[in-house]
Amino acid sequence: MSMVGNLRKVANLARRTRHRRVDLSHPARSPLGASVVNCVVYRDGVRTPSTGGSVQEAVRHARKHRGGFVWLGLHEPGEEEFAGVADLFGLHPLAVEDAVHAHQRPKIEQYGEVLFAVFKTVTYVEHTELTATSEVVDTGEIMVFTGPDFVVTVRHGRHGSLGPLRENLEAHPDLLAKGPSAVLHAIADHVVDDYVTVTDAVQNDIDQVETDVFSPHSPRSADAGRTYQLKRELLELKRAVVPLARPLDRIATEPRACVDKEIQAYFRDVADHLTRVTEQINAFDALLDSILQAHLAQVTVAQNEDMRKITAWAAIIAVPTMVCGVYGMNFDHMPELRWTFGYPLVLTVIATVCLVLHRNFKRNGWL
The missing domain is CATH 1.20.58.340 (Magnesium transport protein CorA, transmembrane region)
Incomplete structure (x- = not known):
């Protein structure tokens, strides 16, 4: 199977299994601290046996063998806990501050040999009926530090677990053998695929509002409230999606030592999907404006x-x-x-x- 086929297969499997959660309650799963989800060493794309639960030991083990890297996953770490991780991997203070405090704009920045990426994760909030106060989109964040021999992921929010994605990548060692940049691509693809899923779900809500606006039995005040609420939720989705376009385009076109050349080509596929989502969101925004104007015109006529x-x-x-x-x-x-x-x-x-x-x-x- 070709690499592009494997990449798409990983993304599809991740979407089907992302409801699974990593159990952090068992002490054997989190010996490194309350915020640590997992710490694994990969060599030539294959997961190596446990190194005893020490991040330092995992890093030494990864650097001892050529072609190895460590993937450390954390969930909402504190400043004190993350300070040790930053010292161990030589992370830039500005990037460390962004990773700890979150609420950052999507971006991809380079500090020496380390790439620091911020992705906004989104999920669609299911609801039986759309009202003027319904929450439609919930957001979180994933920060990714990618170095020559390490990947550090920091997750903020109630969703966006990378456990299923890690398992699916491990099922394709030929991808993991490409190094940390393969993990960065998989995460970017995973996040953008979520954008596509959420955007398609939001379209159903917009279609329902559009139908109700032109229905003679729909209360006019409810239509206005729901339309405004959808515009607010769409704005939150737009803030997560639109700023990522330029960083993704740059990483897909500009040569970088920390990004494998073969993997870099596949970032263009992710950028294309992001462009489609951006165009959809802009179209939705214009459509909601038209629906609101139509509603106001109906009120005026009435x-x-x-x-x-x-x-x-x-x-x-x-x-x-x-x-x-x-x-x-x-x-x-x-x-x-x-x-x-x-x-x-x-x-x-x-x-x-x-x-x-x-x-x-x-x-x-x-x-």
Whole structure:
């Protein structure tokens, strides 16, 4: 099987198994600290036996053999705990600060021989019904330090576990044999594939809102609230996706010593997928603007229709009001007051005029 086939297979397997969680409650799984998910040494793409749980021992073991590297995974480490890791791998202080405190803009920066990448992870929040307060997109972060013989991943958030991705990569030692850059590519591909999945799910919500806006039975106030909420959630997704485009393009086109040449070519595939997601998000944003404008236009039309009805009824009511106002004046000399047919005649005239007005307003669409 070709390398590109293996890369896509790893990504597909990761998507199918990402619901699995790494158990950190057992002491044997986290002997290095509360934030450490795993620490594994790979040599020629094959996982080596346990080194006793010491990060220092794992690094020594990886550097002792050519073609080996260590992959250290952490989840929301503290400053004190991560300081030792930073000293061990010689990580730049600025990158260390970003990795510990999170809430960073997606980027890929190089510090000497070390690449530091920040990826925003996203997941779709399932909901039975979209409301004006529904959470649609939840975000987290993955920071990746890639060096000549190590990969350090720092994850923030409730989702985005890399356990299934690690297992799937281990099933393809020919990829891991390419070194840390293969792990960086797999993570980037994994994150961007999540963008595609979430974007497709958000499209269903937008389609539902669009259908409801043009439905005569939909409450107008609810449509406006849901549209605004979707725009807010889409903005959060946009902040995660759009800033990553330029860094991915640079890593796919600019030669770097820490990125294998064969692996670098496959970053272009990831960049293409990201471009598709970016275009989709921009289209969704424009569509939501159009839906909101259509909703506001419908509200305006409905208000105009109500005003026309009120005006028409006011004109009809004005006829008996005027006649009654005339006959309500206390004049002694009014010929019709003592006429036998005066009262029924006035009622007949009022009814006739009101019916004529009602018919004309109805014909013109005012009632």
